[in-house]
Amino acid sequence: MKNPAATAKQPVEVEKDASMIKQKEMMAAHFDRLTNAKENGDKVASTFVPGNLNELIMCFDMVNNLPEVNAIQAGLRRKSGAYVMEAEKSGHSEDVCTYVKSDIGMMAKGNIGPNGKELPSPDVLLLSYTGCFTFLKWFELLREQYKCETIFLQTPYMADGKVTPNMIQYMVKQLKEDVIPRLEKVSGVKFDIDRLREYLRKSAKAEDDLVYILQSGKKVRSPIDAYFGGIYYIGPIFGAFRGTDHAIEYYKFLRQEVDQRIAAGLGPVTPDGPMGEEKYRLVVEGPPNYTNFRQFWKMFYDEGATVVASSYTKVGGTYDYGFRHDADRPIETLAEYCLGVYTNRSLPMRIDMLVDYINEYQADGLLINSIKSCNSFSAGQLLMMREVEKRTGKPAAFIETDLVDPRYFSAANVKNRLESYFQMVEQKRSSTGAAA
Amino acid sequence: MSKPTTQEIIARCQVLFEDLNFTAAREWKEAKDGRKVIGYMPVYVPREIIHAAGMLPLGILGGGDQMEVIHGDAYYQSYICRIPRSTIELGVTGKLDFVDGMLFPSICDVIRNLSGMWKMMFPDVYSKYFDVPQTYEDEIGGTFYTNEMAEFRKDLEELGGNKITDDALNNSIDLYNKNRQLIRELYDFRAQKPWQAPAWEVYLVIRAGLVLPVEEHSVLLEQYLAAAQAEERPVRDNTRVVVTGLFCEQPPLNLLKSLELAGCYVVDDDLMLVTRWLIGDVPTEGDPLHNLSQAFLHHSESTAAKYEPNLEEKGQFLVRAVKRTGAEGVIFASTSFCDPALLDRPMLQNVLNEANIPHIAFKYAENSGQMQPIREQAGTFADSIKLWSAA
Numbered sequence: 168m169k170n171p172a173a174t175a176k177q178p179v180e181v182e183k184d185a186s187m188i189k190q191k192e193m194m195a196a197h198f199d200r201l202t203n204a205k206e207n208g209d210k211v212a213s214t215f216v217p218g219n220l221n222e223l224i225m226c227f228d229m230v231n232n233l234p235e236v237n238a239i240q241a242g243l244r245r246k247s248g249a250y251v252m253e254a255e256k257s258g259h260s261e262d263v264c265t266y267v268k269s270d271i272g273m274m275a276k277g278n279i280g281p282n283g284k285e286l287p288s289p290d291v292l293l294l295s296y297t298g299c300f301t302f303l304k305w306f307e308l309l310r311e312q313y314k315c316e317t318i319f320l321q322t323p324y325m326a327d328g329k330v331t332p333n334m335i336q337y338m339v340k341q342l343k344e345d346v347i348p349r350l351e352k353v354s355g356v357k358f359d360i361d362r363l364r365e366y367l368r369k370s371a372k373a374e375d376d377l378v379y380i381l382q383s384g385k386k387v388r389s390p391i392d393a394y395f396g397g398i399y400y401i402g403p404i405f406g407a408f409r410g411t412d413h414a415i416e417y418y419k420f421l422r423q424e425v426d427q428r429i430a431a432g433l434g435p436v437t438p439d440g441p442m443g444e445e446k447y448r449l450v451v452e453g454p455p456n457y458t459n460f461r462q463f464w465k466m467f468y469d470e471g472a473t474v475v476a477s478s479y480t481k482v483g484g485t486y487d488y489g490f491r492h493d494a495d496r497p498i499e500t501l502a503e504y505c506l507g508v509y510t511n512r513s514l515p516m517r518i519d520m521l522v523d524y525i526n527e528y529q530a531d532g533l534l535i536n537s538i539k540s541c542n543s544f545s546a547g548q549l550l551m552m553r554e555v556e557k558r559t560g561k562p563a564a565f566i567e568t569d570l571v572d573p574r575y576f577s578a579a580n581v582k583n584r585l586e587s588y589f590q591m592v593e594q595k596r597s598s599t600g601a602a603a
Numbered sequence: 604m605s606k607p608t609t610q611e612i613i614a615r616c617q618v619l620f621e622d623l624n625f626t627a628a629r630e631w632k633e634a635k636d637g638r639k640v641i642g643y644m645p646v647y648v649p650r651e652i653i654h655a656a657g658m659l660p661l662g663i664l665g666g667g668d669q670m671e672v673i674h675g676d677a678y679y680q681s682y683i684c685r686i687p688r689s690t691i692e693l694g695v696t697g698k699l700d701f702v703d704g705m706l707f708p709s710i711c712d713v714i715r716n717l718s719g720m721w722k723m724m725f726p727d728v729y730s731k732y733f734d735v736p737q738t739y740e741d742e743i744g745g746t747f748y749t750n751e752m753a754e755f756r757k758d759l760e761e762l763g764g765n766k767i768t769d770d771a772l773n774n775s776i777d778l779y780n781k782n783r784q785l786i787r788e789l790y791d792f793r794a795q796k797p798w799q800a801p802a803w804e805v806y807l808v809i810r811a812g813l814v815l816p817v818e819e820h821s822v823l824l825e826q827y828l829a830a831a832q833a834e835e836r837p838v839r840d841n842t843r844v845v846v847t848g849l850f851c852e853q854p855p856l857n858l859l860k861s862l863e864l865a866g867c868y869v870v871d872d873d874l875m876l877v878t879r880w881l882i883g884d885v886p887t888e889g890d891p892l893h894n895l896s897q898a899f900l901h902h903s904e905s906t907a908a909k910y911e912p913n914l915e916e917k918g919q920f921l922v923r924a925v926k927r928t929g930a931e932g933v934i935f936a937s938t939s940f941c942d943p944a945l946l947d948r949p950m951l952q953n954v955l956n957e958a959n960i961p962h963i964a965f966k967y968a969e970n971s972g973q974m975q976p977i978r979e980q981a982g983t984f985a986d987s988i989k990l991w992s993a994a
């Protein structure tokens with residue numbers, strides 16, 4: 168057995184499939200574009216992943232900067248811990264979302280991006296208030312620092328499991344009468360609806376392939392890991408590439424890669440190489456931990472556990488439920504997109520989704536990774552767990568970590584919980600096997 | 604009939620406050636066939652619509668420090684505030700079994716998600732997440748909100764089996780205007796003579812309004828105002844403070860008492876904002892939903908649960924409260940794990956720093972038992988302000 172302490176540090180060689188390399192290159196190119204924005208005369212819009220309006224932002228020749236992605240990068244690079252502490256030192260509460268604190272701490276320490284260069288101050292904060300209350304305060308906090316134009320777009324909550332005409336009208340009005348005119352003003356670029364349509368068409372193409380890829384998890388012997396691997400897969404489309412040719416190419420490429428693995432009967436590729444036998448098929452609810460991402464993932468693949476579907480990969484859009492950006496209804500479609508993202512769905516809808524996943528992806532059960540500082544995801548997860556168990560008859564388990572605060576990742580605890588969970592799955596199997 | 608004394612009034616309010624079976628609301632419901640009760644959580648709902656439907660709006664503010672939470676804890680991780688778990692406790696232990704509907708205002712993600720939990724746990728009870736606009740343009744946020752209220756009105760019409768007429772709504776608005784006026788009067792009176800109206804008494808008097816019909820509560824307010832004005836109480840050399848952050852989960856009554864014992868007079872607070880949310884009178888002529896919507900957009904309180912579109916305005920409500928009440932400092936008392944309060948706090952503190960207003964901060968939970976640390980902190984704060992002003 169390898170020394171766990173050694174694996175916790177960055178090992179020299181990490182195995183990656185070609186799509187991961189391509190993905191990394193795209194993300195790196197994006198960060199270069201961002202850090203060179205001022206030199207290149209590009210204007211920068213900061214906005215959030217859920218409800219990000221990348222197609223619209225591109226209509227104004229702006230580059231999109233996503234503070235959550237910066238926090239994730241800081242987490243993966245093990246810098247977020249210090250950033251969070253920095254923010255707490257300056258008066259932020261230990262109780263609140265660590266993404267916000269990582270962002271604020273990073274700003275205090277020079278706002279250095281993953282490429283080692285300083286990230287630009289945004290020209291505009293596009294506060295797309297979708298699915299999480301923290302967004303409101305986060306951009307109020309950033310506005311206080313940057314003193315830049317802040318554009319607000321409210322997405323009503325889908326509390327009754329449906330989108331009403333009033334919700335759509337409200338969003339369309341906000342977009343037409345406020346968001347778009349103000350983006351025109353900040354950017355100096357006139358809005359061209361045909362340009363938006365063109366981007367939306369491209370979005371839909373990539374979305375088709377993304378759905379195909381995520382749904383390949385339905386195969387028994389899944390070719391993908393839809394949580395840990397899924398995070399790489401969603402990167403481009405949830406970030407700055409939706410609506411571009413790059414995204415179309417990337418997802419086409421990824422789709423081919425997945426098809427090859429299916430044809431060869433292979434499972435997902437992990438940082439330690441191709442995954443061995445698929446012993447457990449899991450559905451995971453909640454975001455991952457990023458400060459110990461590889462160590463966390465390893466706890467799964469070492470045990471032969473593949474995540475076949477996850478809710479986290481739906482925070483930037485629930486495409487597998489049929490939504491596609493629609494060029495024929497360019498403004499309405501943006502509204503519908505924001506309304507449908509995972510965290511904007513009511514708790515009963517979230518439960519339905521997890522139950523569907525367990526059934527359709529033939530999963531052994533549900534695992535919830537509850538994030539200490541994320542009320543949007545976490546409040547209600549214990550009820551979700553019970554309901555899903557009741558409705559599927561499959562075992563569920565609960566672990567607790569944080570997104571980017573390393574203080575809340577206890578490897579021993581998580582490992583223990585996972586081990587007993589896998590035992591539970593085994594027991595369930597043998598008891599249903601015996602009953603059959 | 605002789606006029607009741609403050610002691611008598613407070614004794615009555617205390618009984619209402621401690622009664623987690625909501626006997627008063629149950630009795631109101633039983634007094635007449637077909638009556639219905641609609642519960643609501645913080646921070647704001649237009650109670651006028653419920654009243655106009657002939658129903659009783661009932662404020663549900665968690666279980667306080669007297670209730671043992673057993674079931675509720677099984678629904679929430681340790682890092683989530685207390686009010687949703689004690690509210691669930693109230694629900695599963697049957698204390699809300701007479702409530703015909705529940706409203707979950709859009710204050711934060713915890714209450715938002717609780718709305719879905721309620722639907723699943725109590726499927727036979729009408730429940731609604733009450734969304735409000737965070738944009739304040741008439742044509743945009745205003746229209747959205749008017750339509751949301753119209754939907755709610757329709758829901759209640761179906762639930763109650765009666766039409767809610769514009770006249771009934773205007774009449775209810777009138778009654779709530781009066782109630783708000785009285786509460787403002789009480790707040791003004793306390794700001795002028797805080798020794799005559801201690802914070803915990805004012806709290807209990809206002810809190811009674813969350814369980815009593817508005818007509819009855821207005822009488823109670825008048826009685827308390829008259830009694831508090833008439834009674835001479837000793838003046839202490841206390842420091843005048845504004846307390847903020849109390850807008851959702853309730854502080855234990857002891858916390859309010861401790862502040863005063865520590866040498867602070869509370870001259871303003873953001874407790875039970877639903878009773879003062881709308882500033883000034885809402886017109887009682889014309890389209891009532893439009894009027895309520897206008898009041899919400901343009902004449903309503905600022906709080907952490909709201910988006911402030913204007914950077915220059917951020918936190919100014921607090922500076923104004925300090926000036927208006929002659930306060931000497933601000934106490935940030937926030938619920939542990941409360942996103943709105945705790946994310947907002949640093950910005951408000953910056954605004955106060957710029958305005959040279961001293962402040963301190965601590966956290967509480969509805970079931971906090973130990974008041975000693977809070978008392979010490981508040982005491983030191985009060986003393987240091989006194990020292991400064993003497994220097």
Ligand code: SF4
Nearest residue numbers: 264299301541542543
């Ligand atoms: S969804 Fe959770 S992690 Fe993301 S900003 Fe909101 S609270 Fe933070």
Ligand code: SF4
Nearest residue numbers: 684711851852941942
């Ligand atoms: S106390 Fe704060 S976090 Fe908790 S429900 Fe109320 S507003 Fe939300």
